[in-house]
Amino acid sequence: MTPAEILAQYGPREAMEYDVVIVGGGPAGLSAAIRLKQLAEKAGKEISVVVLEKGSEPGAHILSGAVMDPIAMNELFPNWKELGAPLNQPVTKDEALFLSETGVMSTPGFLMPDNFHNHGNYVVSLGNVVRWLAQQAEALGVEIFPGFAAAEVLYNDDGSVKGIATGNMGINKQGEPTENFQLGMELHGKYTLFAEGSRGHLGKQLIAKFKLDAGKDPQGYAIGVKEMWEVDPKQHQPGLVIHAAGWPLKSDTYGGGFLYHMEDNKVVLGFITGLNYENPWLSPFEEMQRWKxxxxxxxxxxxxxxxxxxxxxxxxxxxxxxPKTVFPGGALIGCDAGFLNGPRIKGSHAAMKTGMLAAEAAFEAVTADRKADELAAYPKAFEASWLYKELNQARNWKAWFKWGLWGGTIGTGIEYWLLPKLGIKSPPWTMHRTKPDHEYLKPANQCPKIEYPKPDGKLTFDRLSSVFISNTNHEEHQPAHLTLKDKSVPVNINLAKYAGPESRYCPAGVYEFVPDEANAGKERLQINAQNCVHCKTCDIKDPTQNIVWVTPEGGGGPNYSGM
Incomplete structure (x- = not known):
């Protein structure tokens, strides 16, 4: 049965009414919810706010480096230290490294660009910060529904956003309701804020429907692969922050690594690969393992x-x-829109700030008895904020890497080291990009094949053992949430032309080409959807844009601890 047929037979869905519906319980969504309640309390008014979170709990799906600039936290909770926010480890030292295969060159302090200076920032588990934010939100009266995935945008008759519907539960692989079937519910809001994170499933639809990216440079993405280790106290250097560029990536591929010493003998490290890479033989997961x-x-x-x-x-x-961040009835906040500051390698402070700005605009609208119009005050406030100034200084960063590692390094040095020394706060030039990431892959026969070493199980590991410690799980009998527009494309185009890049760019072993029992000597694509860590890389990098990520049953996916 199709979702429409299920709704026709089992509907209508139960509907709940709120002033503001927020999709996503990350730093942007929770900051928005908290700010709404703070404003209502200050004004002596009532405002109903609900946060929908597809993870099993707030923080379960949160993954970030992370070095956190507390500027937005200072605005949201000036007394966050007294309240016990888990910003425990101040940055004590910065290192910027350039790696060759066996050598290393450290950037002298006087040459280190401003974007790599982290004095006053904190090494955090963003998942733990989000859990703490959720506690503060609930204490203020915010309703949080974890384990419910927003699967559909609902619209009013005039085309404005009405709210969202959660996905149905208890559907088998054939799309038929089982004995555990539960119809999704509708959450209606005067305004709906979308805070799903990078490449949000509904945000992607809204950008297309309202043409929010018209006239903009194509969005650019990267994939970050991260691990957390416990090390010997003798190795531990609390607050040390390392960023590294160079090996193992070729100089024409954007990427680099980070390594942060947290508290309690914990070290987090990860590798970022720009998804505009050209060689289909490249595997971001394997590059991370080599880098270690x-x-x-x-x-x-x-x-x-x-x-x-x-x-x-x-x-x-x-x-x-x-993209344009507002549309009738709602707004995009945080990484659903793309407020990350790339050269600073920071996004949580930006996500929090945009959530707060959107909340202020929504509160003004709701208390003025408006409904489902455009929250024009939100982008206007953004353009007047410290965040706009910060991102405006960084606007050329992605474009510099059109000229590879050294072009990006020189450009960053000019805009974050030389210009500030000359008293120039923002570059007087603007550079543009023209291609989305999925268009960069070259045919496999035009690129050198990359042979990766086998994991040793001590320092380097395989995908499946890695997915195991991400605590990823999905109800195995549900329909696959990784869908194909055309089932023939993976073999006829992706495998034939690009040597099956989905088997390498996925960091969780979801996609693999296996012998096709029905066609001797040929292969077919097998999708192991239960392994999916919800990274969204396939939805971004698939060269034919044939893969579409849709929401699985709520509560499925990773359950990150301490990340």
Whole structure:
């Protein structure tokens, strides 16, 4: 049965009415919810706010480095230290490294660009920060529904956004209701804020429907693959922050690594690969594993124990790729729009700030008895904010990497080291990009094949053992949430032309080409949807844009701990 047929037979869905519906319980969504309640309390008014979170709990799907600039937290909770916010480890030292296969060059302090200076920032588990934000939100009266995935945008008769509907539960692989069937519910709001994170499923639809990206540079993405380790106290350097560029990537491929020493003998490290890479033989997961073997990196974790693993796409196009953020009845906030500051390698402070700005606009509209119009005050407030100034300085960053690692390095140096020394706060030029990431792949026969070493199980690992410690799980009898527009494309185009890149760009082993029992000597694509860590890379990088990520049953996916 199709979703429409299920609704016709089992409907109508139960509907709940709110002033503001928020999709996504990350830093943007929870900051928006908190700000709405703070404003209502200050004004002596009532405002109903609900946050829908597809993870099993707030923080379960959150993955970030993370070094956090507390500027937005200071605005949201000036007394956050007294309230016990888990910003426990101040940055004590910055290092910026350029790696060759065996060598390393460290950037002298006087040459380090401003974007790599982290004095006053904190090494955090963003998942733990989000859990704390959820506690603050609930204490203020915000309703949080974890384990419910927003699967559909609902519209009023005039085309404005009415709210969302959650996905049906208890559907088998054939799309038929089982004995555990539960119809989804509708959440209606005067305004709906979408805070799904990078490449949000509904945000993607809204951008297309309302043409929010018209006239903008194509959005740019990267994938971050991350691990958390526990190390010997003798290796531990609390507050040390390392960023590295160069090996193992070729100079024409954007990417680099990070390694942060947290509190309690924990070290988090990860590798970021720009999804505009050209060689279909490249595997971001395997590049991360190779990177750990470099002497400058392995010395920090060798002999330690790997505790957790995860991966997530990063929206990195910057200000020039930022879509229009408002439409009738709602707004995009955080990474659903793309407010990350790429050169600073920070997005949580931006997500929080945009959530707060959108909340202020929504509160003004609701208390003025408006409904489902455009929250024009939100983008206007953004353009007057410190965040706009920050992103405007960084607007060319992604474009510089058209000229590879050294072009990006020189450009970053000019805009974040030289210009500030000359008293120029924003570059007097603007550079643009013209192609989306999925158009960059070259045919496999035009690229050198990359042979990756086998994992040793001590420092380097395979995908499946990695997915295991991400605590990923999905109800196995539900329909696959990784869908194909045309089932013939993976073999006839992706495998034939690009050597099946989905088997390499996926960091969770979801896609694999296996012998086709029905056609001797041929292969077919097998989709292991239960392994999916919801990184969204396939939805972004698939060269034919044939893969479409849709929401699985709520509560499925990773359950990150301490990440």
């Amino acid at each position: 073997t470099h002497p400058a990196i392995r010395k920090h974790i060798e002999g330690g124990k790997r505790l957790s693993y995860g991966a997530r796409a990063i929206t990195a196009g910057g200000l020039l790729s930022l």
